[in-house]
Amino acid sequence: MLEMRGITKRFPGVVANEDVDFTVRPGQVHTLLGENGAGKSTLVKILYGLYQPDEGSITFDGAPVAIDSPSVAIRTGIGMIHQHFMLVDTLTVAENVALGLGKPLSLTHLGPIRRRILEVSEEFGLAVDPDAYIWQMAVGERQRAEIVKALYRNVKLLVLDEPTAVLTPPEVTDLFVTLRRLTADGRGLVFISHKLNEVMEISDEITVLRDGRVSGRTTPAVSSRESLAMMMVGRPVEFTRNIAEQTPGPAKLEVQNLRVRGDRDELAVHDVNIDVRAGEIVGIVGVSGNGQRELAEAIVGLREIESGVVSIDGQPVKSPTPKQVRSMGLAYVPEERMKYGSIGEFTVAENLVLVDHDRPPYVRRGLLSLKSIERHSRQLVDDYSIRTPSTTTLTRKLSGGNIQKVVIAREFSGDAEMLLVAQPTRGIDIGAAEYIHEQLLTQRAQGKAILLISEDLDEVMALSDRLVVMYEGAVMGRLSRHEATIDQLGLLMSGVGEPEGAAVA
Structure with a gap:
């Protein structure tokens, strides 16, 4: 079906792919593994026509092809679900699908498209409202819209970049x-994931990239998580963590009877009560779109609170603002690092001082101190292992994992005593995720109060002292790290049980 031979792609100062061979046969799931910056995204962007290779060739269905645009890729029979969404925020799901098909955006043409979206949604178990506007949708809902958009077409080869990132365990199974079913019909799938358990379960073949080159080819039958991780990062990776027991201090962040409305004026957070104490991590678990985003935005002052109170370090703040909560010692790592956590057209150095650029030593007599900014930025690049050609590199040119490290470095290196961290490792590789987990545990050991919002069950179970499960905006249950199981959390995330009233975690 697909043969990529000798693919090489160079960017200024970087060789993204070097002499890469990659083959997908009909009816096969071929997984592409590698750290962020290893060359996976570049390789599939070449396949989808977003980049052109400097060297190498592509053959599809036995014939040489020149894929110089996504439209050519689609006509060839190749579909792709991107890690960073390729959707127009101001259009509905149906309009986005029509746009991709080249259809005029009129109600006449949208009728059949809407019906087909509903059919595809039902067939593949992906709940998507064809009339919902993208800007109103949570990250997980947008991901599902991307999946439906790709499956809408009868593609022969489908590239899936982190397709399970926002699904519950039962949804992943489905x-x-x-x-x-798709492979049984003869379709080929390129599966990109950093969840090694999933890779072992779904893959027929596995190709691992490191530093732009193929570092290994294998199959699940002769592999293990440890061997795959070794091929990815070139060193052993720690999968289990011994979290030191420590007695938490007083409550630093408290949420009391919080009610918050969503973008469609629906009640997105229902009477939620949470407290986070110094020296502990409280994990919020739930499928994307169940109130976690609205909860986080309300706490940090990005969304209006309908009723209830947020207390920071014992001080009630009924209508917080971002500047106010930051001045009170709460740092924030948002779930969308590209949209809210960083400015792509700013340099690495500029993003690292984004929230403190108006404070000494970065400003003197009303002017930026470029030497102080450069010195501080170089130190953070070293301390947080950020892979960048220089501190003057535009942030958008970094890999997703390194952009996340920039955000983490900025927020964790300040003097904040509380951290609200949303989806810290979504879409990044195992090596970067391991490093971010270490940083979170370091902050915990230093006595920081950390509210961790994540849809990765392995992550929250490994890091959290206590877990709070949300479903449709309400708290479904509270568990300690020692008593929580995947099955328990999966059921609560699916809404099995009764939501609680106004008990405190």
Whole structure:
């Protein structure tokens, strides 16, 4: 079906792919593994026509092809679900699908498209409202819209970049059943994931990239998580963590009877009560779109609170603002690092001082101190292992994991005593995730109060002292790290049980 031979792609100062061979056969799930910056995204962007290779060739269905645009890729029979969404925020799901098909955006043409979206949604178990505007949708809902958009077409080869990032364990199981149906029909799938358990379960073949080159080819039958991780990062990776027991201090962040409305004026957060104490991590678990985003935005002052109170370090703040909560000692790592956590057209150095650029030593007599900014930025690049050609590199040119490290470095290196961290490792590789987990545990050991919002069950179970499960904006249950299981959390995330009233975590 697909043969990529000798693919090489160079950017200024970087060789993204070097002499890469990659083959996908009909009816096969071929997984592409590698750290952020290893060359995976570049390789699939070449396949989808977003980049052109400097060297090498592509053959599809036995014939040489020149894929110089996504439209050519689609006509060839290649579909792709991007890690960073390729959707127009101001249009509905149906309009986005129509746009991709080249259809005029009129109600006449949208009728059949809407019906087909509903059919595809039902067939593949992906709840998507064809009339919902993208800007109103949570990250997980947008991901599902991307999946439906790709499956809407009858593609022969489908590239899936982190397709399970926002699904519950039962939904992942259902998706894998769907993927197997697709391969049974003779379609080929390129599966990109950093969840090694999933890779072992769904893959027929696995190709691992490191530093732009193929570092290994294998199959699940002769592999383990440890061997795959070794091929990815070139060193052993720690999968289990011994978290030191420590007695938490007083409550630093408290949420009391919080009610918050969503973008469609629906009640997105229902009477939620949470407290986070010094020296502990409280994990918020739930499928994307169940109130976590609205909860986080309300706490940091990005969304209006309908009722209830947020207390920071014992001080009630009924209508917080971003500047106010930051001045009170609460740092924020948002779930969308590209949209809210960083400015792509700013340099690495500029993003690292983004929230403190108006304070000494970065400003003197009303002027920026470029030497102080450069010195501080170089120190953070070293301390947080940020892979960048220089501190003057535009942030948008970094890999997703390194952009996340920039955000983490900025927020963790300040004097904040509380951290609200949303989806810290979404879409990044195992090596970067391991490093970010270490940083979170370091902050915990230093006595920081950390509210961790994540849809990765392994992550929250490994890091959290206590877990709070949300479903449709309400708290479904509270568990300690020692008593929580994947099955328990999966059921609560699916809404099995009764939401609680106004008990405190």
